[in-house]
Amino acid sequence: xxxxxxxxxxxxxxxxxxxxxxxxxxxxxxxxxxxxxxxxxxxxxxxxxxxxxxxxxxxxxxxxxxxxxxxxxxxxxxxxxxxxxxxxxxxxxxxxxxxxxxxxxxxxxxxxxxxxxxxxxxxxxxxxxxxxxxxxxxxxxxxxxxxxxx
Numbered sequence: 001x002x003x004x005x006x007x008x009x010x011x012x013x014x015x016x017x018x019x020x021x022x023x024x025x026x027x028x029x030x031x032x033x034x035x036x037x038x039x040x041x042x043x044x045x046x047x048x049x050x051x052x053x054x055x056x057x058x059x060x061x062x063x064x065x066x067x068x069x070x071x072x073x074x075x076x077x078x079x080x081x082x083x084x085x086x087x088x089x090x091x092x093x094x095x096x097x098x099x100x101x102x103x104x105x106x107x108x109x110x111x112x113x114x115x116x117x118x119x120x121x122x123x124x125x126x127x128x129x130x131x132x133x134x135x136x137x138x139x140x141x142x143x144x145x146x147x148x149x150x
Contacts, residue, residue, distance in 0.1 A: 008150060010078045014071065017078070017145030022070030024137035026063065032129075038062025044114035069110075073102050074142045081146055088150060091143035099139020103131050 029037040036051075042062035043050040050058045077098050081087035087094045107130065111118045 010075075010082075010150065012149040013142075013146040014074045014078050016149055017142040018067065018071030018074035020141040020145060021074060021138040022067040024141060025070060025133070026066055028133050028137055029066075038066065041065050043116055044111070047115045069106075070138070073098075073138065074145065077139075077142045078146050078150065081150070087143070088146050091147045092140065095139040095141075095143020096135040097139065098143065099135035099137075100131055102138055103134035106134075 026037075033040075036059075038059045039051050039053060039062055042058045042065060045061070045065060046058070050062075077087065077095075087098075107122070
């Protein structure tokens with residue numbers, strides 16, 4: 001059953017926003033860190049051995065997990081917009097702040113709790129780049145997808 005509220009389904013903005021945000025973030029990760037980033041993502045679930053694995057399934061799992069996270073973020077934003085209508089009305093500002101929230105949850109909650117318990121050290125450049133990327137390439141597309149398809 002589709003998530004519905006106020007007569008409209010949230011399936012399209014969640015799927016489209018999550019797919020766009022996941023694609024932008026994956027491309028950014030490939031450009032900045034190389035094509036083996038999905039192995040690091042998979043290592044969050046499987047353990048550090050996955051980083052050095054040559055198995056194609058580990059790489060594919062990392063890509064899939066990356067998109068699951070992006071779709072989850074889109075779902076949170078879209079469902080929250082039904083209780084907080086300003087999220088749909090002010091998508092640029094709210095989407096960008098949501099991108100910051102996604103960054104903070106990933107770096108302060110998810111990564112420390114993953115299988116390899118990553119907690120830094122972080123450089124100022126890495127933090128600024130990560131926040132800006134999450135604002136523009138994740139939060140904004142999710143917010144805009146809600147505006148256009150919600």
